[in-house]
Amino acid sequence: MSDKHIKWLILIIPTIVIGLWEYVRHEFLLSYISMELGNWLSPVIVFFVTMTFLVPLFRRYEKLQEQLKKERAEKAVLQERERIARELHDGIAQSLFLCSVQVNQMKRKQPSDQEWEELDKSLRQIHDYVRYSISNLKSTPAPTPATAWKVHLEELVEQFRLNTGVLVDLQLELEETHLTAKEKIELFACIHEALTNIQKHAQATKVTILLGSTKQGWSLVVEDNGQGYIGNPFQQPNRFGMRIIQERVSEIQATVTFSRDQGKTKLVIYKGDNENGYSLSSGDRR
Template sequence: MHNGRIKWLILWIPTLTIGLWEYVRHAFLLPYMSMDLGNFLAPFIVLAVTLTVVRSLFVRLEQSQDALQREKATSAALEERERLARELHDGISQSLFLLAVKLDQLDAAVQEGPVKPLAAGLRETVRIMHEDVRQAIASLRLPPSPDTAAWVMPLRELLGETAGITEARAEFMWDITDKSLTDKEKVELHACVREALINVRKHAKASTVYVIGESDGHGGFRCAVEDDGAGFSVDPLRAPERFGLRMVKDRATRMGWTFAAERRGDRTVIEWIKEGGQA
C-alpha cells in the first residue's frame, strides 16, 4: 500500500469510526441504549479501533519508511562506489598506463647496461599495479555483497592469516547481511571467530579451514569455524588449558546464542547460532 494512502487512512479511520458508531446507535440501538451510555462508549470504541487498525497502519508506514531509507542509503553507497571507480580509472589507472608506455620507450632506447633490467623490473611492477587498480575498479562497480562488508573483511583476513600460518587451505562462505546484526553482535561475533581461529592455529593441524556465516532469513544466523584437523582429544570446554573456548562460550551465552564445540564427521566445528526473531 502506498504511503500516501496509509496516511489518509490513519486520518480518516477514527472519523469514520465515530460516524459509523453514531449511525448504528441512532438507527438500531437507540431503543436499547441511553444517550449517556452511547456517549460514554464512543471514545472507547475509537480507542479500540486506533489500537488495532490504526496502530497496524502506523507499523506498515514505519516499515515502508525504513525500507525507503535503506534504499536511499544503498543508492548513495552505489553512487559513491561509482564515483571512486571513475576517479581511479581517470586518475591512477591512466597515469599507470602512461608510465608503462614511458618505460617501454626507455627499454627500447637502452640496449644494454644496468638500466635495462631495472626498467624491465619497473615495467613489471607497474603492470601488477595497473592490474590491481583494474580489479579494484571492477569490484567497486559490482553491487556490495554480505561477504565484502567493512566489518566482515577482517574476518576474511584472520582466516587468511590462519591458513598462512598453518599452511592450510582457506574457505570463506558468508551471507549474513550487515543490517541483520547490531553493532554489539558484530563485535562479539568478530571476537568469537577470532578466538576460534587462534584455537585452530594452536591445535588443529588442519589441511582446510572454513569460516561460515549463514543467515536464516528471519533475523537469525549460524556462524561456524570448521576444520578437518585432528579434533579434540578431550572435551575442549573442560580441558584446563582451553581458556579461550570457555570465554567464547561465555560470550555466546551472554548474547543468547547457542554454542557448540564438537566433532562432526571429519570436521571439528565451533559454532554459534542465533534463532530468528531473537532480540
C-alpha cells in the first residue's frame, strides 16, 4: 500500500463510517434506538473504527515516512561519496601525477641526486592511496534489497576471479534480512578491500568467503592460502587498507581480527559474540 493510498484511507474511512451509521440508524433503527442514544453512539462507533482500522494505518504511514527519511539520508551519503571521489580524481590525483612527471624530468637532469628517488617513491605511495580512496568511494554499493546485494557481491567475486585467476569459494549462509543497510554497505567494502589486499600481497591460489550466523549475531570470514604477513597489519605504515577496514567495522559496532594458522590467513569480522576466540597472532610471516 502506497503513501498516497494510506492518506486517502485515513481521510475517507471516518466519513464513510459515520455516513453508513446515520443511514442505518434512520432507516432501520429509529424504532429501537432513540435519537439521543443514537447521537451518543455515533462518536463511540467512530472511536471504535479509528482504533481498529486507522491506528494501524497511522503506524504504517509513520513506518513509510521513516523508511523514506532513511533512504533519503543514505542517498545523500552516496551522493557525497561520489562528489568526494570526483574531487579527488579531478584535483589531487591529477596534481600528484603532474608532480610525478616533473620529478622524473628533474631526475633526468640530475640523475645522481638520490633525494629524487625518495621523493618519487613518496609521490607514488600518495598517488596509490588517493587512487585506492577513489576506488573505494565508488565501489561501495547503494543500499538495495537483499537479493540485489547478494548479486552485487557475487559480481565482485566473479570480477576478482577474472582479474586474478584465484579460485573463490563464496558461502552466504546468513539471511540478508539479519543485516542492516549500513552493515551491507560496510561489509561489501571490507570484502572488496580484503580481496584487493590478497591480489596485491598474498600470492594466494584459493580464497574462502563465509558469511554466517552465530548464537548472538553474525560473522564474516575471509580466508586465503597465501604467504601471510609481517607484524601487525593494522599498525604498519603505508598500509591503509587494514586501517580502513577497522574504521568501517567500528562504524557498525562490530569487531575485526586477523590471524595466521596452518598456512592460512584469516580475516574475521564478527558482531554479537566472540565465541570462536579469533585473535591476532604472528603465525607464518612474509
